[in-house]
Amino acid sequence: MTEPEPPSVAALSLAETATQPVAKATEQEINPWDVHAATDEQGNVLEFDYKAISEKWNTKLIDGALLERFERVTGHKPHRWLRRGLFFSHRDLELILDAYERGETFLLYTGRGPSSDSMHIGHTIPFEFTKYLQDVFDVPLVIMLTDDEKFLFKEKLKQEEVYQFARDNAKDIISIGFDVKKTFIFIDSEFFTSGYNRHFSLNSTEFEKLITNNQVRGAFGFDGSTNIGANAFAAKQCVAAFASSYPFIFGEDHKTYRRSKQLAAMPCLIPCAIDQDPYFRIVRENCSRMDNPSPKPALIHSKFLTSLQGAGGKMSASNPNSAIYMSDTEKQIKNKINKHAFSGGQETLELHREKGGNPDIDVPYQYLTYFEDDDEKIAKFAEDYKKGIMLTGEMKKECINMMTAYVKKFQEARAKITDEVLEEYLRPRKLEWRGNPNPTKPKTSATEKEVDGAPAVDEDGKPLTKNQQKKLAKLAEVERKKREKEAAAAAKAS
Template sequence: MAESKLEDQLANQARISGDGAPSDEDDDIVDPWNVAGKADTGIDYDKLIKRFGCERISPELIARLEKVTGQTAHPLLRRGMFFSHRDLLHIITRKEQNKPFYLYTGRGPSSRAMHVGHMVPFMFTKWLQDAFDVPLVIQLTDDEKFLWKNISIEESMMLARENAKDIISVGFDMEKTFIFSDFSYIGQCPQFYQNIALVSRSVTFNQARGCFGFGDSDCIGKIHFPSIQAAPCLATSFPHIFKNRKDIPCLIPCAIDQDPYFRMTRDVAPRLGYLKPALMHSTFFPALQGAQSKMSASDENSAIFVTDTAAQIKKKINKFAFSGGKASVEEHREFGGNCDIDVSYQYLRFFCPDDDKLEEIRQNYTSGKMLTGELKAILIAELQKMVADLQLRRAKITEQEVDEFMRPRPLKFNY
């Protein structure tokens, strides 16, 4: 089925199957608010690709991206953590033709401190920004968290600002990056709200219910919210950056649970005279307890936070990280460990920069040469260094710097 027909079908069917909820009892649950896979194997990403109607990122597509950017692909791309896409080829072609596009990603600020799983898409987005040399907009959906969580508007706005500091610590270029809070920006930019209204008028309640599974007891704010997350895909939402141009598309790096928002947007955008947004989907960063669910900011023992001390990181990994090792040292030496389910190894796939070192670890653990405690020690050292570096950079961020990142202003780019 052609993608456009699939999107029309998904946008018009009044059910959530294929948009997150399982079509049968054997499928995983993946939607913007819930992620749960089977306890033994975790999320089946091949099934998700089929259900969502996206495409796997092929080695050929990665090679073309490397050629057009002149950069070696990021480890998260080489190792398949960013694994599927929509229209990535169109974005690469635009780069080859020197036609403009921009990056768009976001964060729902539900906790004062982000965990390392939250940082993964921002680390990749930083690489994309540097490789493509394009502007970036980062949406902080403090309104979403007010609607879904039992927190006040004031608290959600405070969390957005605190999360902005974590995001800035990744190293984004201020001259090319605009970070905005929904609550604040809607009052600053009439065009943003106008685009929200245009999107909201283009989607019926039945279509929203079909995409997101809204029920009769959900507040109308939730039903309206997808139009707010869709609006940054329209370049005229940022007149200080793109003026009134409607011919500039965006590329959205995000976890695949956010895809329903943008399937809806891809259906609406052409009807409003805009190009469809392109996407790159990542796998979920697993909870310490295993790959059947993603890290959660609401469970401090499921995650490593960017505020954790070296001692806390060591304790959490040693105590909670699910092991793929055998029950005894003797058995492990004989049969080896299972890297596919071992959380410490899976985390190293995200954060170990050296491909050769990672492969050596895999071989040694699989063969039984390396024990679980040794594998955890390697991860602990890697995370302690990464988190310490983030903390050092964050400590230097001033309130004035946050204000400047969040001030509507022209960005620097070459088109």
Template sequence: RFGSSPIDSALLSKFETTLGQPPHFLLRRGIVFSHRDMDQILALHSQGKPFFLYTGRGPSSEAMHMGHVIPFLFTKWLQEAFNVPLVIQMTDDEKFLWKDISLETARSYTTENAKDIIALGFDPERTFIFSDLDYIGSSPEFYRNMCRVQKAVTFNQAKGIFGFTESDCIGKISFPAIQAAPSFSSSFPHIFNSRSDIPCLIPCAIDQDPYFRMTRDVAPRIGCPKPALLHSTFFPALQGCQTKMSASDPNSSVFLTDTPKAVKDKINKYAFSGGGATVEEHKKNGGNCDIDVSYQYLRFFLDDDQRLEKIL
């Protein structure tokens, strides 16, 4: 949709040929399902040319849940497979603008969420995690790129893309430029020696695509490469595959700070089952794994294809 391309068998084969290893199971299973210009990133890597990874987190609670972890686990695999730098933007400014929280609370959420991200094991020599509230004020180059994006996008365009209304605060209207700026290597002169020509690959959930469609439209006009993207589906809430896990609803989410007992209790109490309506029906027809939340969680976390197939 909107010009993205499905991740097909041909692209999966290119992954394997380029990296000398099978594609990540999230790619093989269609959980990471869509892309923009991933073929160009693979070509760059084959030619020995540099690129970097960019992903982010909007810290809206003290602890991340399992749905937040999926993009980071996939990004970690990308970093290891391609051996490239990674920047992680913590959009505490966004949460301050959108949520009824103080700046101090937003910053504290960033600190706690950053601990969760660090615990996943990213390469500390190649990973830069930054808070918008802290970094932008100390980086003239980042702010200049924000200004370039702001000047290149009209209010009507922003309203059409993001659905802004007259009652929205002006901070919301300018925020997309902040999320766009890390797509450009010149925003991080301490990492890329002030180069502006290094392309970027952004693994993200599909709901973030509007930000980066805008960024891709602006990039050539400000003399920067268009960022490439890999899109993933949402991690389902406990209540079923039609809803995504939300940090604001503790009964829909499994948090990284939950104890093993709490996780088990949530799964047993709240997880939507694909079982039959009656015992007899279930014995006759079996369960429906397409809607069974516990099975879907295995699709996201169990990397052994044979074990997953056996369960199915």
């Protein structure tokens, strides 16, 4: 059984600030287009409370038991970002592991909203992790570049400008090393006029009909002044999670009007930052209502990569000193870390030797935990810093070396990505993958497929009758209307 969905995806309110009488205290706000940490009464920026986000949005925290199962099922050690909690939360990852154990294909999907001509290291995290997942599971991957979304939501951006951002970002993404044989990248404004998008558009139109304005407002906080393109865009990003939107990937006819029931039933796994969860909450609430129902997509959520300024900050394209860009020179990286990276060290050398530093708030140390794979080395850095043995300057030097090497490696790969290479990734075509070479469990039969996220069997394991399935569908519809009313009430209250 999948977890129940929360009533709405309105912005999160932290308990610690929501109960404060008022002054300068503000609540943290997280949505796909705007992220702000909470502040206390003195105006100090607080750290993001990811546990509170998980509880409010009803996600599951990734724990040791799930990591142990991941390693046992895949035969791969969990990525350091899983081990160290950078990817901290999930929805139904265990169901993806179930499918992999049965040797069943699932779709891997992620995306990027191109708002600048170069990505920073915070942008590369989800893609580095997606590549890891693609290598581990050996499955087809779709990457969506939403130039239309950025045009709709960023007032000053022009269509031609954001389209060029998308092409530049696509080259950045390819530089991470995705296998072209099993990776399809598309730029919305190109793909939606390509002739290969018929099934995507049919899915999008059907999904648009299922979603009301009240649901969209409740989910994203839209109001009467929001442009109609922004209201409609959500459906496009939602149906991008349906394998049936890309029949050509699987060698099926993309010109026919009839969409594939078999592809619609294929699971999907989406690695993304936690602020993108509202989109896929809408998918999970409504995918079973499609003419060809789809299972709820599974998700793995990442935290925000801390800005150079420290706690509560998120790397931002609008503030070049908050982030290390993949186009930065060695000199720029050194300057940013030395001048702008928040330190957990003491004010003087003497005090640091005496009291030691705090690695938990030290940005250079945090960055090292993101990119240094050696667990013992990271633990020693933290221990020596706390004891005052390792100095702030030494921690920054280690960070500079690590970030310089990471960016240099990326830039060397990026220099090889020509327009011809890009076009091959953008070309709609049949992909090639192998999946699990040694499945350990039998594949599920048609009678065992899910109805609205629940197995279509009774308590004794027998297939449900058509009448029983209709009753389940009716109950699901009642719950959907209830959620819609609650979302509308939340939108009205805001």
